[in-house]
Amino acid sequence: MPLRLYDTEAAAVRDFVPLRDGAASIYLCGATVQAxxxxxxxRSGVAFDVLARWLEAGHGLDVTFVRNVTDIDDKILTKAADAGRPWWAWAYTHEQAFSAAYDAVGVRRPTYEPRATGHVPEMVELMELLVERGHAYAAPDGSGDVYFDVRSFAEYGALTHVRLDDVAPAEDADPRGKRDPRDFALWKGSKPGEPATASWPTPFGRGRPGWHLECSAMARRYLGDAFDIHAGGLDLRFPHHENEQAQSRAAGLGFASCWLHNGWVTQGGEKMSKSLGNSLQVSTVLETTTPLALRYYLGSAHYRSNLEHSATSLAEAEAAIGRVETFLRRVQPVVQAYAAGRGPSPALRIPPAFAAAMDDDLNVPGALAVLHDTVRAGNVALDAGREQFAVAAANDVTAIVRTLGVDPLDPHWSGASGAAGSAQASALDVLVQAQLDARARARAEKDFVTADAIRDLLSRAGVVVQDSADGARWSLG
Structure with missing residues (x-):
């Protein structure tokens, strides 16, 4: 059965056909590391980690997965300046926090994780190509800004099906040098008061890249002129992804064949965000919730649906994954006995009903229904003494939870599926230790500004750091 995915550009579910036999390529817009x-x-990390696992386990594809880091933008510069920190130190500190959070919930490291600041030459090359092809221009006021000319590209709006006449002016740069207020910035010229380290030389003047240009250039660098899937959050469809596609195709690149967008985590029907003051920091949540339960919760809804968060959401996830773990531990002695020769041991397989759900636009709710039905059937078989049926159920459950990345017996969780106390010991240690490692590297390089900033960040989160001859130790204050 082919995998069918909802492609934003097609506005329909269609068969996924990789560009290369036996392989698949995914580009995921990663974090802007401002906080x-x-x-x-x-949410996006978990959703598309599940996609990559299914492409591998369900379709035997070799997946190349790219998740970028936006480590230079207006918000990073502003927040770093407000905190009295170098912008690059501010960005790196929060990049480490994101990496630790992904690790904590079992999101596998991508094949490549490029930073925007490491790929300026590729961005300048793409920008020059757009200027040469008549789709971009340098602002005539000498500001160093470079803009994409939206009217020069007839396909603008193809991804999100917007009409150019309905598009509001782009707010990513001063409109003074634009031919059209909807033109968006490829490059932002240096401005008085900005750090000299936050600009790079180009034929158009010193400055820094626009957000949209960053992703197009990094995707091209690691996945080539055309690749299979571009993924990201629902809020990125317009203008970010629309602009990415427009500039890449205007440059003559095939770019993404399929666009996938995940829904938000909401509270009271509103998108979780800093601006609304309704965010739940990962480090805080993991003080009372296990990483396994958090991953299960974030992946439990259909990826295109919004996921409403409530006071009971994580407790329900704990209970659901607890039922799976209880069955697997209960049946484990029987599985081991059959493996040792008690009887013919059923093969580990992906159940057809689970595969059908996953191939239906990653219908994880349907796949989880198969999981819990199988757990119930396995428990009934154990109670009735039908050992071989119970072993077959256990193998099916194991194949499912490994594919979804929620195997409670996986050593990654290190007992984190128990009470909140063990969650704190395992999950917080992952998060905090990553910060302490970054601090140790900074101190070794005599970068005491960054080292002190990391200690201050931990202190604000209630983590007390004590330095000793054996290294830094931490506790909750």
């Missing part, structure tokens, strides 16, 4: 991550930030 610590909240659980809404992890």
């Amino acid at each position: 610590p991550p909240h659980i809404g930030h992890l």
Whole structure:
């Protein structure tokens, strides 16, 4: 059965056909590292980690997965300046927090995780190509700004099906040098008061890249002129992804064949965000919730649906994954006995009903229904002494939870599926230790500004750091 996915550009579910036999390529817009991550930030990471696992386990594809880091933008510069920190130190501190959060909930490291600041030459090359092809221009006021000319590209709006006449003016740069207020910035010229380190030389003047240009250039660098899937949050469809596609195709690139967008984590029907003051930082949530339960919760809804967060959401996830773990531990001695020769041991397989759900636009709710039905059937078989049926159920459950990344017996969780106390010991240690490692590297390089900033960040989160001859130790204050 083919995998069918909802493609934003086609506005329809269609068969996924990789560009190369036996392989698949995914580009996921990653974090803009301006602040610590909240659980809404992890939604895309979990959703498309499940996609990659299914492409591998269900379709035997070799997946190349790219998740970028936006480590230079207006918000990073502003927040770093307000905190009296170097912008690059501010960005790196929060990049580490994001990496630790992804690790904590079992999101696998991508094949490549490029930073925007490491790929300026590729951005300048793409920008020059757009200027040469008549789709971009340098502002005539000498500001160093470079803009994409939206009217030069007849396909603008193809991704999100917007009419150019309905598009509001782009707010990513001063409109003074634009031919059309809807033209968006490829490059932003240096401005008085901005750090000299936050600009790079180009034929058009010193400055820094626009957000849209960053992603197009990094996707091209690691996945080529054309690749299979571009993924990201629902809020990125317009203008970010629309602009990415327009500039890449205007440059003559095939770019993404399929666009996938995940829904938000909401509270009271509103998108979880800093601006609304309703965010739940990952480090705070993991003080009382296990990483496994958090991952299960974030992946439990259909990826295109919004996921409403409530006071009971995580408790329900704990209970659901607890039922799976109880069955697997209960049946484990029987599974081991059959493996040792008690009887013919059923093969580990992906159940057809689970595969059908996953191939239906990653219908994880349907796949979880198969999981819990199988758990119930396995328990009934154990109670009735039907050992071979119970072993077959256990193998099916194991194949399912491994594919979804929620195997409670996986050593990754290190007992984190128990009470909140063990969650704190395992999950917080992952998060905090990543910060302490970054601090140790900074101190070794005599970068005491960054080292002190990391300690201050931990202190604000209630983590007390004590330095000793054996290294830094931490506790909750």
